Amino acid sequence: MAQTETLAGISLTVSDVSGQKVFRVPKAPAEATVGELVQSLLAQMNLPANDTSGQPLAYQARLEREGRHLNAAERVGDALETGDKLMLQPNIDAG
Secondary structure (H helix, E strand, O other), rough: OOOOHHOOOOOEEEEEEEOOOOEEEEEEEEOOOOHHHHHHHHHHOOOOOOOOOOOOOOOOEEEEOEEOOOOOOOEEEHHOOOEEEEEEEOOOOOO
């Protein structure tokens, strides 16, 4: 990763599962965890905190470039690159 990315932050595009809400993040802090980034985006994107039965929703981020879900403990600067696209989706527990 380039030193300038670390200092300036990483530019990302984030969407919800439906693709209806798209949010641009001009400077995601490289030292933050993916979990911290996701939590900060939920309110900004006005995504629901609870499901239809009132249970709290936990969201995960899917990195389109690699086609995988990011671990909440991964550092933004280690997992993401400028221009990456993330999709936030709630964890669905069956049963």
